[in-house]
Amino acid sequence: MDLRPKTRRRLLVALLITNALAIGAPIVHGMIRRDERARDLEARRALTSVLGTPDLALSSSSRWLRHPSLAEPTAPFADAPAALDVDPGGAFVAPRWAPEGVDR
Amino acid sequence: MRKTLALFEYAIGALARRPGKAVALVAGIALVTGLLASILSLHAALEREAGALADAMPELTVQAMQGGRPATIDAETLEFLAGHPGVRSIRPRVWGYLFVPSLGANLSVFSVAPDAPELAEVATLLEGRAPRSKGEAAVGDTFARSLGLRPGDSIALPTGSKFHLLEITGVFGAEASLQAADVALVTEPDARLLLGYDDGRFTDVAISLASPTEADVVAAQIAEHLPHARVVRRDQIARAYALTLGARAGLVGAMLLPLLGCFLLLAWDRMSGLGEDEKRELGVLTLVGWDLRDVLLAGLFQNGLVALTGAALGLLAAHVYVFGFGAPLLFDALLGWSRLHPTFELAPAWDAGQIVTVVAFVVVPFSLASLAPAFRAADVDVDALLRGGA
Numbered sequence: 001m002d003l004r005p006k007t008r009r010r011l012l013v014a015l016l017i018t019n020a021l022a023i024g025a026p027i028v029h030g031m032i033r034r035d036e037r038a039r040d041l042e043a044r045r046a047l048t049s050v051l052g053t054p055d056l057a058l059s060s061s062s063r064w065l066r067h068p069s070l071a072e073p074t075a076p077f078a079d080a081p082a083a084l085d086v087d088p089g090g091a092f093v094a095p096r097w098a099p100e101g102v103d104r
Numbered sequence: 105m106r107k108t109l110a111l112f113e114y115a116i117g118a119l120a121r122r123p124g125k126a127v128a129l130v131a132g133i134a135l136v137t138g139l140l141a142s143i144l145s146l147h148a149a150l151e152r153e154a155g156a157l158a159d160a161m162p163e164l165t166v167q168a169m170q171g172g173r174p175a176t177i178d179a180e181t182l183e184f185l186a187g188h189p190g191v192r193s194i195r196p197r198v199w200g201y202l203f204v205p206s207l208g209a210n211l212s213v214f215s216v217a218p219d220a221p222e223l224a225e226v227a228t229l230l231e232g233r234a235p236r237s238k239g240e241a242a243v244g245d246t247f248a249r250s251l252g253l254r255p256g257d258s259i260a261l262p263t264g265s266k267f268h269l270l271e272i273t274g275v276f277g278a279e280a281s282l283q284a285a286d287v288a289l290v291t292e293p294d295a296r297l298l299l300g301y302d303d304g305r306f307t308d309v310a311i312s313l314a315s316p317t318e319a320d321v322v323a324a325q326i327a328e329h330l331p332h333a334r335v336v337r338r339d340q341i342a343r344a345y346a347l348t349l350g351a352r353a354g355l356v357g358a359m360l361l362p363l364l365g366c367f368l369l370l371a372w373d374r375m376s377g378l379g380e381d382e383k384r385e386l387g388v389l390t391l392v393g394w395d396l397r398d399v400l401l402a403g404l405f406q407n408g409l410v411a412l413t414g415a416a417l418g419l420l421a422a423h424v425y426v427f428g429f430g431a432p433l434l435f436d437a438l439l440g441w442s443r444l445h446p447t448f449e450l451a452p453a454w455d456a457g458q459i460v461t462v463v464a465f466v467v468v469p470f471s472l473a474s475l476a477p478a479f480r481a482a483d484v485d486v487d488a489l490l491r492g493g494a
Binding site: 002003008009011020023025029030041042044045047049052053055057058060062066067072087 | 109113117150154162165167169173195199201210222225229244283284286287334336409417423438442451455456
């Protein structure tokens with residue numbers, strides 16, 4: 001399909017505008033959502049203080065995934081030290097510590 | 105400027121002559137970018153969420169260990185911790201997990217003192233109010249939804265062979281779901297009853313220090329005095345959060361490999377050579393007097409437009425998938441076998457710089473991949489090419 005020069009120019013402009021919108025929309029939406037989420041940040045920080053942990057409630061099936069900051073490093077392997085983590089969520093949330101107390 | 109515009113227009117025309125191939129390439133790049141951006145943006149958002157809360161946890165948390173497993177803390181340990189000169193205050197806590205057979209799910213039970221100063225702020229996250237006396241509970245939105253609970257309802261939770269009746273005084277809103285989806289906040293006597301703790305025994309101790317800069321020293325002194333204790337430092341947790349949900353996580357690494365393979369395949373297709381039509385087209389350009397620089401630039405613009413469009417559409421699709429639809433499948437994989445799924449209330453963590461970096465990560469190598477074949481094609485025997493040979 002051969003396009004006339006004017007059509008090519010219009011197509012180029014349309015393509016560049018579409019791309020700018022596609023890249024700009026997530027940036028703008030991100031700024032708006034971050035502002036919205038920041039409104040109750042103090043309350044969520046107070047909840048963290050009450051619970052004593054900032055851990056996210058992603059998994060309620062394994063305590064080492066539910067509370068990685070408070071579970072001891074051997075928690076996933078307490079019953080079988082060389083066992084694989086049976087929870088697929090464990091593939092996402094890496095173990096927090098290597099040796100006890102040492103940052104990875 | 106006019107020349108650059110003309111080259112861009114030529115690139116558009118060349119793409120329009122092979123619309124099927126252009127659309128397929130845009131779709132391929134959009135898919136690769138979309139998958140990459142979905143994983144990265146979900147992880148960045150989770151990291152940001154946890155990181156923003158990390159400095160609100162206690163400066164030190166002390167747990168007792170026995171046989172490699174957590175044990176309860178006794179009064180003697182509390183006495184030592186409270187008397188340490190570097191400690192401002194201690195808060196012994198009772199918390200743990202309760203399996204609810206009717207849901208097949210674990211509830212995280214936390215005790216709270218009714219006079220805790222933080223509760224006034226926490227109340228803004230609740231529909232209803234926090235527990236004030238024995239027999240009352242505030243629960244997470246997912247748990248409440250699973251059982252159809254509303255403030256004012258009662259629930260019987262299992263305690264061994266018996267049940268313990270609690271009145272629901274509050275339900276956490278969706279905005280707190282990522283922290284409290286499976287939480288039951290109760291008073292200490294209820295927590296002891298539900299979790300089977302004897303009086304005078306605690307799960308762990310939250311410690312507030314007189315001087316937070318002395319966390320290292322105090323933690324070392326506690327560890328020396330209580331050799332079987334585990335001391336969790338707040339600054340360690342804050343640093344570790346940057347790694348826990350990051351690129352080191354196994355599945356993320358595994359998912360990025362095929363994506364990288366797809367991208368290399370697409371780039372290889374560009375580098376490995378051109379079709380007959382494209383070769384003939386470049387031959388004609390050389391014949392009518394285009395110099396090598398213009399031929400290369402036209403190829404660069406052509407691939408750049410394809411890559412930019414694919415990357416931009418992929419990025420938008422990833423953003424809508426993650427923050428519009430709550431990342432179905434990907435978020436489910438993250439949740440594992442969990443039965444109580446939190447409401448997806450994450451804010452995108454990417455700023456403009458990071459988004460542009462991801463787009464550039466796709467566009468730049470893919471555009472540059474066009475240079476090699478264009479360079480080769482510009483140096484062909486034009487006469488033979490136009491007669492139908494290569």
